[in-house]
Amino acid sequence: xxxxxxxxxxxxxxxxxxxxxxxxxxxxxxxxxxxxxxxxxxxxxxxxxxxxxxxxxxxxxxxxxxxxxxxxxxxxxxxxxxxxxxxxxxxxxxxxxxxxxxxxxxxxxxxxxxxxxxxxxxxxxxxxxxxxxxxxxxxxxxxxxxxxxxxxxxxxxxxxxxxxxxxxxxxxxxxxxxxxxxxxxxxxxxxxxxxxxxxxxxxxxxxxxxxxxxxxxxxxxxxxxxxxxxxxxxxxxxxxxxxxxxxxxxxxxxxxxxxxxxxxxxxxxxxxxxxxxxxxxxxxxxxxxxxxxxxxxxxxxxxxxxxxxxxxxxxxxxxxxxxxxxxxxxxxxxxxxxxxxxxxxxxxxxxxxxxxxxxxxxxxxxxxxxxxxxxxxxxxxxxxxxxxxxxxxxxxxxxxxxxxxxxxxxxxxxxxxxxxxxxxxxxxxxxxxxxxxxxxxxxxxxxxxxxxxxxxxxxxxxxxxxxxxxxxxxxxxxxxxxxxxxxxx
Amino acid sequence: xxxxxxxxxxxxxxxxxxxxxxxxxxxxxxxxxxxxxxxxxxxxxxxxxxxxxxxxxxxxxxxxxxxxxxxxxxxxxxxxxxxxxxxxxxxxxxxxxxxxxxxxxxxxxxxxxxxxxxxxxxxxxxxxxxxxxxxxxxxxxxxxxxxxxxxxxxxxxxxxxxxxxxxxxxxxxxxxxxxxxxxxxxxxxxxxxxxxxxxxxxxxxxxxxxxxxxxxxxxx
Numbered sequence: 001x002x003x004x005x006x007x008x009x010x011x012x013x014x015x016x017x018x019x020x021x022x023x024x025x026x027x028x029x030x031x032x033x034x035x036x037x038x039x040x041x042x043x044x045x046x047x048x049x050x051x052x053x054x055x056x057x058x059x060x061x062x063x064x065x066x067x068x069x070x071x072x073x074x075x076x077x078x079x080x081x082x083x084x085x086x087x088x089x090x091x092x093x094x095x096x097x098x099x100x101x102x103x104x105x106x107x108x109x110x111x112x113x114x115x116x117x118x119x120x121x122x123x124x125x126x127x128x129x130x131x132x133x134x135x136x137x138x139x140x141x142x143x144x145x146x147x148x149x150x151x152x153x154x155x156x157x158x159x160x161x162x163x164x165x166x167x168x169x170x171x172x173x174x175x176x177x178x179x180x181x182x183x184x185x186x187x188x189x190x191x192x193x194x195x196x197x198x199x200x201x202x203x204x205x206x207x208x209x210x211x212x213x214x215x216x217x218x219x220x221x222x223x224x225x226x227x228x229x230x231x232x233x234x235x236x237x238x239x240x241x242x243x244x245x246x247x248x249x250x251x252x253x254x255x256x257x258x259x260x261x262x263x264x265x266x267x268x269x270x271x272x273x274x275x276x277x278x279x280x281x282x283x284x285x286x287x288x289x290x291x292x293x294x295x296x297x298x299x300x301x302x303x304x305x306x307x308x309x310x311x312x313x314x315x316x317x318x319x320x321x322x323x324x325x326x327x328x329x330x331x332x333x334x335x336x337x338x339x340x341x342x343x344x345x346x347x348x349x350x351x352x353x354x355x356x357x358x359x360x361x362x363x364x365x366x367x368x369x370x371x372x373x374x375x376x377x378x379x380x381x382x383x384x385x386x387x388x389x390x391x392x393x394x395x396x397x398x399x400x401x402x403x404x405x406x407x408x409x410x411x412x413x414x415x416x417x418x419x420x421x422x423x424x425x426x427x428x429x430x431x432x433x434x435x436x437x438x439x440x441x442x443x444x445x446x447x448x449x450x451x452x453x454x455x456x457x458x459x460x461x462x463x464x465x466x467x468x469x470x471x472x473x474x475x476x477x478x479x480x481x482x483x484x485x486x487x488x489x
Numbered sequence: 490x491x492x493x494x495x496x497x498x499x500x501x502x503x504x505x506x507x508x509x510x511x512x513x514x515x516x517x518x519x520x521x522x523x524x525x526x527x528x529x530x531x532x533x534x535x536x537x538x539x540x541x542x543x544x545x546x547x548x549x550x551x552x553x554x555x556x557x558x559x560x561x562x563x564x565x566x567x568x569x570x571x572x573x574x575x576x577x578x579x580x581x582x583x584x585x586x587x588x589x590x591x592x593x594x595x596x597x598x599x600x601x602x603x604x605x606x607x608x609x610x611x612x613x614x615x616x617x618x619x620x621x622x623x624x625x626x627x628x629x630x631x632x633x634x635x636x637x638x639x640x641x642x643x644x645x646x647x648x649x650x651x652x653x654x655x656x657x658x659x660x661x662x663x664x665x666x667x668x669x670x671x672x673x674x675x676x677x678x679x680x681x682x683x684x685x686x687x688x689x690x691x692x693x694x695x696x697x698x699x700x701x702x703x704x705x706x707x708x709x
Contacts (some may be wrong), residue, residue, distance in 0.1 A: 061669075139680040143572030146691075154695055155704040158688055162644055165681050166635060169651050172674060173628065176659045177609070177664055184612055190667060208608030236707045394495055 002057035004049075007042040008072055009121035012112040012430065019112065024104035029087045032112050038085045039119055043069050043338035045479055053132050053484075056125065060194060066480035070333050071122035071259050073474070076473040078340040079115050081456045082244040085348045086260035088450025089244055092355060106143055107242070113472060114140045114248065115234045118256050120130030128193045130174050134224060137253060137419065138164045139326025144245045145237045151182060155295035156240035160374070167223020167230040171234055171260075173437035174216030178267070181209045195263060202270030211276055214303050217261070218280050219328055219469065224257035226314045227473040235295070242336020246303065250310040250347060258317060262329075265321065266485045274486075278322045282413055285318030297379040298425040303350050303360045304488070305431055309386055312424045313339045313377055319417050320401040323408040328477070331400035337474075338393035338467060345382030345460045348453055349375045354434075356447045367440025372447035378457040383432045385464055387425055392468040425450035495543045498617045502535035503620035504659060505512045507599070510627045510650060514591050514634060519642050523568045524649060526646050526653075529627075530561030533653050540617065544664075552665055556656065559675060564682050570700075571689040572642055583643055586637045603625035609662060614627050619660045624661055628654035641692060641699040645685045648653050 015035035019028040046055070046071045054065045090107055093099045099107075114137055121133035138161060146157035175193065182192040183205035191197045198205075223230030238246045265277050284350075289394040292312035299305040313335070350360070352375050357364050369376035385392040396419070404413040449457075471478075490498075509529035524618030534557035542688070585592070589602035610618050622673045631654055635647035660707050690697050696703045 009679065071572065127674065128666055132670065132673030133675040135674075135681075139677065139684055142688075143683045146688075149691070149695075151695055152706045154688065155707055156703060158641070158692070158701070159683055159707075161688065162635070165648055166651060169648075169655055173655045173658060175670075176655065176666060179659075180662045181608070181612070183663055189663075193667065193670065200538065206608070206612045209612055212605070212608060239707070245621055295676065391531065393531070 002055065004042045004046050005057040005062045005123055008039040008075070008123065009116050010451055011038040012116035012119065016109050016112040019087075019105070019108035019117070024090065024101070026087070027107070028108050028300050029083070029090070031109065033080060033083045033087070035112055036076060036079035036115055039072055039115065040080060042312065043072035043076055047067075047473070050480075051308040053480075054196070060076070060125055060191065060196075062123045063195065064123060065484055066477050067484055068122045070257060070337075070477055072119065072446050072482050073251050074255055074337050074340050075115065075122070077337070078247060078248060078344050081341070081344045081348075081460050082251075082429045083111060083115075083246045083454040084459075085247075085453045086244040087241075087349075088227050088452035089231065089348075089351055092448065092450055096355065097434045100440065101268055101272040107147065109198070110140050110144050111245070111248070117353065118252050118368065122259055125195050126191075126193045127178070127195060127198070127260075127263065128175055128221055130263070131172055134164075134221075134257060134260060138168065138224075138379045139252060141241075141245065141249065141253070141426070145241045147242050147245070148240070152242040155234035159471045160237040163230050163233040166219050170216045170223075171220025172212040174264075177209055177213035177216065178264075181205045181271075195267070202267050205267075205271040207272045210268060210325045211270045211364075214264065214272070214277055215265045215280065217268075218277065218284065221260045221264070222284055225254050225261065225318075226288070226311045227284045227318060227374050228291060231288060231311060232292065234311055235307040238310065238339075238355070239301060243347050243354070246306070246350075247344040247347040250343040251305070254310060254314055255340060257338045258314065258321075260320060262485055267325075268482060269324070269486055274324055277393065278324065281318045281322035284408070285315045285322060286413065286416055288312075288315030288318065289417055293420040293423040293427070296311075296424050299427070299431065300362055301360045302353070302365065302435065303347075304430065305362065305428070306346055306350060308341075309424065309428060312420070313386075315403065316398070316417060319413055320404065322403075322413070323404045323410055324486070325404050325408055326479060326482040327400055327409070328382055329406035329485050330478040331404060331480060333478045334393055334471060334474070335401065336399035338397060338464070340391075340431070341460055341464050342385035342466070345378050345457060345464070346386070348425065348460075349379040349382065352447050352449055352453065354486075356445045362435060365435045366444060367436045368436045368447070369446060370440050372449060374449045374454050374457065375447050380432075380436055381461050381464060383428060384467075385427060390468070392464055395468070396471075402484075416488075490537075490543045490551070495539065498539045499536065499538050499616060499620055502532050502539060502610060503657070503661070505532040505621040506653070507626055510630045511592070511595055512653075513646065513650065513697075514595050514630060515588060517560070517584065517588075519572045519580065520569065522643065522646050523565050526568070526649060527561050527565040529650065529653055530559075530565065531557065533560060533660075536657060540660065540664055546664075548668075552671065555675070557677065560649070560653060564679070567682060568642060568649075571645070571686045572638065584638060591633075591637065593626050595683050597627040598629040598633060600628055604648055604689040609688065613662070617664075621658060622637065624654050624657035627657065639701050641685070641689045641701055645682065649678075649682060656671060667669075683688060
């Protein structure tokens, strides 16, 4: 069964190779959708046959446990929806002359490479290899952000590459220090960075060096997860990238970067106690929430608004991770999945709104519900999920995160976090209702919705409803993952 | 190689490594800082080669040669191409911090590096580990260069300096990370610098220059 671990990596790579040979066309873009779907299918198969817990492949280079499977489900779901919508989105971009044949071909190759890198990051057993995979996505997504080649797109790309590379370089320094500590704790040089070996030797790791490493890893992976202080790339990159790529970055890239933090945290907590990273995550999480909420209030650009909403959610997730209990981590994983699907809905919708008016200003968009039922309703559903309204899953996850924070004695953190969440809520409601419900301007262009985008949107809404009504077998998976990460209560 | 020679060569390499970083802070001429970066690459490569000879480890010497080719030859050449040919483009025209203040900050950062690395030396007080503060100082100086310089090429140099510092730390404290991680990391760095090089080209065509002060469209 160990081949199941390789499908999520090999399938997108094969799709990328095909796209490289044949260029952007219906066949290659459909194969990419199938490759993304195969990530989801193999995750489901791995989940059903979990057996004793952890499964290894290729000489312990890769591993799959409940947490990796959860992440594969997130990558597969968002990946499938985003690549499906890409078919119609890129064809429309080609028709309108926003991109050329060469740009479309590049897009067709880079998106599956991004998916393969993300899948390898969550399947890697060696945290050095995990780092390599996450850094590889910076390179793969650089030209996706700069897809439109305008001045603003170029500026966003430069900031993205420079800030993320510096951040992630700090994470590498942290990894090197952890390797050093692991060697001195008696691990052999070949596997000292393997997660299972690190967990086994965690109690012998030198506390002072581990703390230094943990601080660097928090800053480094925090940069990719959109956390303070290296968060400044996020809104620029999300607003300039093509809509499906914004969805992938928001739903997959941020989540996988945070996954890396969770993995590292499980080792660091055993070595130096839970207090150290708890303080770090609380500071970083609350500051991220503060900045995201303040910028949401003054936002005039709807794609940037959605980007800051992602930052807000990552801040909340960081605070949940600080609590670190089983309930908190299970809720956090549900939150990340629900957020990924919701952001796919709203970013895909925002892509069509941008195409209709060639602008991303909130004031340029009016009466969406009256102009296009498809975009209007799906955007509304996406916003409702992000606002944490029932019956959607983020209602349950936010409630559980609050309960977990209160139970962990972090009442003041909960209070501060809720304040920022309420501010963000108000800003999203105000801007969202303006865009969706206001009477359409005279002469507003019709909103075109390509077939594949519509299909992805409808599927996303159905998935959100199902996930909101019953998490089903996922709940047990999330709880197992939370136990793996040391969440006990 | 005797213990004394080993210590001497290692300290010389670490010293040259740090000196190159300080000189990069001092100089404003873009071509000059790229050349200094190449010299820093040579000092970096000397660390694994020295350790390899001392410990009779052929693999480590090979890694050192690869580091030399990549960081002292290939990447600096790439950056030299990005510097461009127009004379007004060859200097950092509007630095945010003047040279004297920059050098003072560099000195302060070096002291800070000694303080930060104390737990590392305490865990393993070997001659190689004792040189780690120099590598950490280069990391801090590189971050300073990246925030204080406003030219695309200077920022790329800062990024490569940061990576050199991290690589030096890895060679000094653990004689390098496992080969698969080393290979992957080097590839990633190479691609990142390639992307930065390509972006500089795009920027010159779109903005007519590579001064990052022109990047001011995206705010808030």
